[in-house]
Amino acid sequence: MDAVSKVYGKGRGAVAALREVTVRLPGGGFTAVMGPSGSGKSTFLHCAAGLDRPTAGTVRLGGTDLSGLSETKLTELRRERAGFVFQSFNLISSLTVEQNVTLPLRLAGRRADAGKLAALIRRVGLQERTGHRPGQLSGGQQQRVAVARALVSEPDVVFADEPTGALDTMTAREVLTLLRQTVDELGQTIVMVTHDPVAASYADEVLFLADGRVADTMSGPTAAKVADRMIRLGAWNR
Template sequence: MNQEVVRLTSVVKTYGGERNRVVALDGVTMGFSRGSFTAVMGPSGSGKSTFLHCAAGLDRPTSGSVVLDGHELGGMSEVALTRLRRDSVGFVFQAFNLLPALNVLENVTLPLRLAGKRPNRAAVDAIIERVGLADRRKHLPGELSGGQQQRVAIARALVSRPAVLFGDEPTGALDTQTSLEVLGLLRESVRFAGQTVIMVTHDPVAASHADRVVFLADGRVADELSQPTAELVAERMTHLGAFAAAGVA
């Protein structure tokens, strides 16, 4: 269970030319163990989204190494990267990104069909039941609440049994109660199914559901917190904001 499913080593990501160069990530090194739940936080412009894109193979770092599910991403072709993301990575975003003309079952199984795989009906039914939508499988997205649509997105992300699930503000569009339900579902997938979850969030309450919180500031790892509480996370974020504003972090 301690095997790392994602490892970034000295990752640098810059944008622009020499005159307008922006350093989004500045030597980030961190690992994520299999079966763990990590929240990534930081002030606006700290590099959270760039980190997620590099860690998930959506963007290539300027320098440094990213290893995802045993694969070094640096030397992989775009075709190989696409295949790896399809087979080993699940994504859950703030926008649910469901196809409105497809029902719950069809949206959940879409990644398998696009990959040319025949869905295992029993396994798909088990995932839909796990996210609490067994009686909604024939409903269209427009007939579901926001929380139910995010549950569909989580089921779709888990259906291919990915090595890691990346969440980008997955509760950002949900009310407080629904957010807690979705976070509980992610927590459950880690605890009972051994899923690895890496979630970018700005919400201390959301982060408190993780095993660990990693804080970024100015593209660097500025702090880390194990067994977080919402109060501790909020306090660290306040300090990070002050450090970032002062150019210290």
């Protein structure tokens, strides 16, 4: 992201969600994005993922400048080169686990490689649940389906928006461990927005936002260090 700004509204009612944000998110790394409420976390993720267009500045995914793409090309890019994991799972209730996982491939007109699909489903621990529907799964299992769906197209980057926000502590740790393993074992790039210092501690680096700007970064985070930084950020941002 290079000098990315995002303003909602016009005139006196305009709100600047991002203010000239310049940052490079490393490939093969796990980056957590944190900040006080209203700091611009969700807008940051939406602009980085091509879900929203910045008001100014440029966003590149690999060597592709997203600002020059049509809506159709942006949709194709998100489908083929980006994976998404959301707090609310966003599974289709009428589809089985396997059908939900392979949905991005079907939308792209591609067939799943049977061997790769089986390995992916084993990786998320759902090999005994492939024929189940979301309503027959626990919250943690549903999020594992969502993670597998995000990974099935072998994307350049997975964007995760509060992926553990709807889960209990134990289940959240299982999902975070799964995300960590995809980085360590598969070289997957993950960008995760979270409000939870424990979740952020699973990342390689934490990017702190405040008032739409990058306020700080932290490498090798621990939950205690992240919590302390968030407390100070919150006081500074009031």
